[in-house]
Amino acid sequence: MLTHQGYRQLLPLRRGKRRRTKVFGHVEYLPWSNITQDRTIVSMPMVSRKYALDPALVALGNAIRSLRLQRGISQEDLAHRSGLDRSYMSGIERGVQNPGVMNVIHIAAGLGISMEELMATAKL
Known part of the structure; x- marks a missing residue:
């Protein structure tokens, strides 16, 4: 886990100034993040314009969704296990x-499989 000093390096600069943040205990609260059980999940970037709906990404997303449903895991739970935002997980799927x-x-670990097995399921 990064300390609050490590998150300062992730802060975007706006007009040469750092965004204002608040520090709660040992976790720095970023206005665009979710804090869950001593872990900060930074919100993910917008939709990939260059590769959106690429056949490889669609195959990977379908494999993740099918494995998740086979195991009876919700999308939110898998996102939490993987340390990702739920909306980002939805975009991946x-x-x-x-x-x-x-x-x-991290997603493969959240599903309890290796990355090799995940890629084999996606046929990549």
Whole structure:
């Protein structure tokens, strides 16, 4: 877990100034984030315009959705297990978000499988 000092590096700069934040205990509250059980989940970027609905992303999203439903896990629960925002998880499942390798690894771990098994299910 990053300390509040680590999150300061993630803050976007606006007109040369840092955004105002509030510190609660050891977790820094960012206005655009969700705080759950000592973990801060920073909201994810907007829809990937370049790769939205790419066949590979759609196949990956369909594989994640089918594995999630087979295990009886809600989208919100999988997002929490993976340390991602629920709306970002929804975008991944719909094929409109282009997740990074580490996010895919976290999603596979949240499903209780390896990344290799996830990619085999997606036929990638």
